[in-house]
Amino acid sequence: MNFQRYENVEKFASRVTPFLEENEDKFSLFLGVLERIKAGDYKNPYMATIEEKGELLAIFQMTPPHPFNIIFVDEDQLTTCTDLCITELVNHSIQVESIISVKEWAVLFAQKWQEKTGGKYSLLMDQGLYRLDQVEESLEMSPGTWRYATAIDALLIEKWYSQFEQEAGLASTAPVEIRKRVKTMLDGKEVFLWEDQGEVVSMMKKSRPTAHGVTVGLVFTPAEKRRKGYGRTMVAAVSKELLREFEFCVLYTDMLNPTSNKIYQEIGYQKLIDSVHLKLETI
Known part of the structure; x- marks a missing residue:
């Protein structure tokens, strides 16, 4: 060996x-x-x-x-x-x-x-790692439309990026590094926003394209805009758009959050495997 x-x-x-x-x-x-x-x-x-x-x-x-x-x-x-x-x-x-x-x-x-x-x-x-091949057509959609994020959205995305890390229990990224990452994402047209009556209420991004698939992530809706279905609607609508280019979408979910897992399954995402991220500490 x-x-x-x-x-x-x-x-x-x-x-x-x-x-x-x-x-x-x-x-x-x-x-x-x-x-x-x-x-x-x-x-x-x-x-x-x-x-x-x-x-x-x-x-x-x-x-x-x-x-x-x-x-x-x-x-x-x-x-x-x-x-x-x-x-x-x-x-x-x-x-x-x-x-x-x-x-x-x-x-x-x-x-x-x-x-x-x-x-x-x-x-x-x-x-949990989930895969989507087709969006559930009977899904009830919230009002609004999606669009690509642009440079004018950078400050809002930087703020939400930091809040996403805090809520997910991830290590906090320095503001200067967040700024760099957001610029890279915007330059690559990777970030999508959901707007309702001209107000941006939710975001998500695509990343790591492979030969036939693409990853969906950074799904975030600020606390004051939740329970209105914006996140679910945006993921459904943008995933459907991504499936025009790719055969499938994948995303990782927090298995300790039953709400998000339920929402993604309603969209049509099906679980592939259980995955885990573990911290190692040496003496």
């Missing part, structure tokens, strides 16, 4: 992409980030595989400070691959602050990490 770290993203991509594309919806996060690495959007990415006799057993990817993404190709080798990966990370002093993966895989990895390092792990987000 061989642990192979890659410095060249093209070589890494050529090795792992065929498997990832067979599971394009399930591993859309990994694929989307890989495309951004290839585009030069991340510096010093961590890319590695575990192989045996030419067979791919596991795939790993990290773009600090973002989580370590883990995929196991051969689940029969789950424990052995986990042990080998953790040994490599520890021996080469690779700092991993958090991990994200299929729930079963991530929990096993975190438990093994705890045994190996004496550190601790904790839950950051208990997630």
Whole structure:
């Protein structure tokens, strides 16, 4: 069994992409980030595989400070691959602050990490990954229309971005970094807004396009505009628009929020897998 770290993203991509594309919806996060690495959007990415006799057993990817993404190709080798990966990370002093993966895989990895390092792990987000192929046509829609966000919306989006992080329990991003991210999103026409009678009442964004799919995220409606169906209506309407270009949409939900999970299912999103984001702490 061989642990192979890659410095060249093209070589890494050529090795792992065929498997990832067979599971394009399930591993859309990994694929989307890989495309951004290839585009030069991340510096010093961590890319590695575990192989045996030419067979791919596991795939790993990290773009600090973002989580370590883990995929196991051969689940029969789950424990052995986990042990080998953790040994490599520890021996080469690779700092991993958090991990994200299929729930079963991530929990096993975190438990093994705890045994190996004496550190601790904790839950950051208990997630469900959902896929949409067709919007439910009978869905009741709230008043208003969607539009692409533009530079004149930047300050509002920056404010809502910060509020989204707070409500989701995510680490707060510095205002200057939020400003950069919002500009990038606006330049890429990634942000959508819902307007009712000229007032912007909700937002969402698209990200990480793959060969056949796209991710929906950053769905946010300010507290004073909730319980009017704006978020659900916007996600339904924009997802339908995205399906003109892509075969499917995916999104991650907070499994501890039954309301949002119910809303997405009403739109037509169907659960693919349980996913989890875990924080790792070393002594």
